[in-house]
Amino acid sequence: MNKASCLLLSFILIQGCADKNSEFSGFFCNPENNTIDITVDSLKLECIRPIIPGCSYIGYSGIFENSLFFADALFSTLFQFDRNGEYINAVIRNGNGPHEIPVNRIEAYYVSNEGHHYFLDSSTNLFEFDKDFTLVNQILYYWGAKIQKGDLYEKTDSYTTSWGDNVNLIVHDGIMYTNIYGEADDFNITVPNYYKTARIIEPRDVKTGQPLPLLGRISPAVGYMTAFQNDFFEITDRGDFVVAYEADDLIYVYDSRYRLKYSFGQPGTNMNRDYKTLSVQSFREDLIQEQETRGRYTSLDIAGDYIFRTYVTGKPNNETRLQIYDQTTLIGDIQVPDGFKVLGYISPYYYSAFICDADRDIIELYRFQLLQ
Numbered sequence: 001m002n003k004a005s006c007l008l009l010s011f012i013l014i015q016g017c018a019d020k021n022s023e024f025s026g027f028f029c030n031p032e033n034n035t036i037d038i039t040v041d042s043l044k045l046e047c048i049r050p051i052i053p054g055c056s057y058i059g060y061s062g063i064f065e066n067s068l069f070f071a072d073a074l075f076s077t078l079f080q081f082d083r084n085g086e087y088i089n090a091v092i093r094n095g096n097g098p099h100e101i102p103v104n105r106i107e108a109y110y111v112s113n114e115g116h117h118y119f120l121d122s123s124t125n126l127f128e129f130d131k132d133f134t135l136v137n138q139i140l141y142y143w144g145a146k147i148q149k150g151d152l153y154e155k156t157d158s159y160t161t162s163w164g165d166n167v168n169l170i171v172h173d174g175i176m177y178t179n180i181y182g183e184a185d186d187f188n189i190t191v192p193n194y195y196k197t198a199r200i201i202e203p204r205d206v207k208t209g210q211p212l213p214l215l216g217r218i219s220p221a222v223g224y225m226t227a228f229q230n231d232f233f234e235i236t237d238r239g240d241f242v243v244a245y246e247a248d249d250l251i252y253v254y255d256s257r258y259r260l261k262y263s264f265g266q267p268g269t270n271m272n273r274d275y276k277t278l279s280v281q282s283f284r285e286d287l288i289q290e291q292e293t294r295g296r297y298t299s300l301d302i303a304g305d306y307i308f309r310t311y312v313t314g315k316p317n318n319e320t321r322l323q324i325y326d327q328t329t330l331i332g333d334i335q336v337p338d339g340f341k342v343l344g345y346i347s348p349y350y351y352s353a354f355i356c357d358a359d360r361d362i363i364e365l366y367r368f369q370l371l372q
Contacts, residue, residue: 024196027217027260028252033328034264040324040332045366046349048085052363055079060167061353061365062111063344068365070354071109071119076101078109078117078133083346085365091133092117099133107161108169108178113237118171118206124161126176128206139209147211152187153197156211159183161202166230173239176206179231180214189229190280195222200231201241215241215258221248226275227290232300234307244309246296247275251309251325264328265309268321271295272314299341303350306331306370308342324370340366 056074063069067088068081076094078101081087096102101119108120115131128137147156159180162168168179180202182188187198199214222229228246235241239256250265272295278286295314300307307325312318320340324332339355349367356363 024217024220028219028250029260029263031250031263031265031328033262034266035329036266037326037329037331038333040334040370043322043332043334043336043368043370045336045368047364047366049362049364050081050085050087052079052087053090055363057356057358057361057363059354059356060106060109061343062109062117063346063351064111064115066346068343068351068354069109069111069117070363071106073106076103076106083349092129098135099129101127101129101135103127107163108167110169110171112171116171118169118176120161120169120178122163124178126206126209137207139204139206141204141209145209145211147214151197152184153182153194153199154214156202156214157184158187159199159202159214162230166232168231168233170233170235171206172235174206175203175212177201177203177215177233177235179233181229189225192224194218195220195224200243201233216243219245219248219250219252221245221250223247223275223277225278225280227278227287227294228275228296232297234300234302236302242300242302242307244297244300246298247273248297251300251307262328264325266323266330266333268295268297268311268313268323269333270313270317270319271311272316301342301344303342304345304370308350310336310341337366 056072058074059070059072061070066083070079077090078092080089080091093100103121106119107122110118117129119127124141126139130136152158160183162179162181170177179200182194182198187194195218198218200216202214203212230246233241233243241254244251249267250263252263253261255261275294293315295312297309297311299310309323312320319335320338322334322336341353343351343353348369352366354363354365
């Protein structure tokens with residue numbers, strides 16, 4: 001992903017963050033430098049509808065240099081487009097050759113700053129392709145080493161990778177990071193102590209699969225047994241972690257060793273946040289109803305010199321909106337199309353991820369400029 005190397009370098013390191021509360025002060029704090037200066041009150045969005053031959057309309061987006069990529073999840077194919085959304089080629093296909101990926105379904109996709117393409121399958125096996133789309137490495141993660149010592153919250157066996165809309169795969173400085181959640185019988189969202197101890201990010205060496213100590217915590221803003229337990233994270237070029245949560249108005253910044261630096265963030269506009277406690281007996285029905293009616297934050301992305309966070313307001317309006325932060329200052333909060341998430345930057349445009357509509361056989365993306 002294209003990220004300015006100077007991003008966040010000019011942030012003032014805030015010493016002695018105000019405690020959010022004593023139990024979580026090591027990982028969360030209240031903001032001390034958190035301002036609003038709305039200089040972007042509208043966006044001129046240019047809609048692009050590329051033609052993709054043989055597309056399943058389920059997949060993941062990537063951006064590198066002057067190219068856009070769509071990893072088709074069901075057909076295990078990587079499609080390449082130019083900066084105008086014109087189709088170039090299917091650069092990686094399903095199969096067992098040097099330019100093919102040997103999986104039936106792609107569950108996560110990421111393209112690094114070096115132009116390497118990474119894919120995860122449903123068994124969390126990793127496949128790495130270089131800039132020329134040649135398979136150069138593959139690691140069978142969960143058939144290899146695990147962290148098995150320590151308490152439940154320290155063991156990799158206690159967690160599963162967060163698939164679906166919450167999948168987060170990043171490769172930085174030789175380490176692969178994915179977001180995780182507890183799924184053990186005695187360590188999951190129904191267990192009160194889970195919220196104080198659970199980790200949210202799993203790192204592994206990208207060449208060997210060697211596991212590293214799990215990172216992060218669940219924000220205290222996440223309520224017990226609510227529908228919105230998900231988190232999102234980005235990693236800056238200098239290695240800082242930028243972390244957001246579905247149910248938390250704040251965004252948290254940690255250094256490369258995951259030590260808390262500061263927080264910032266403003267509440268979304270007109271968000272319906274009347275979350276209910278889910279019932280174990282009717283969990284799925286309650287979950288679906290909450291997700292259809294309540295507001296929540298839906299994505300986090302660093303592109304160019306800005307941080308972008310999207311959210312949905314929930315009923316009655318059910319808008320999708322985009323927040324734009326210049327360092328810790330909110331400079332825009334704008335309504336955008338449903339499903340909109342910022343993908344990255346190819347000068348002079350910011351691009352959204354691909355938005356798929358299988359019912360209408362449409363795939364589209366948007367690009368825009370920030371003119372302050």
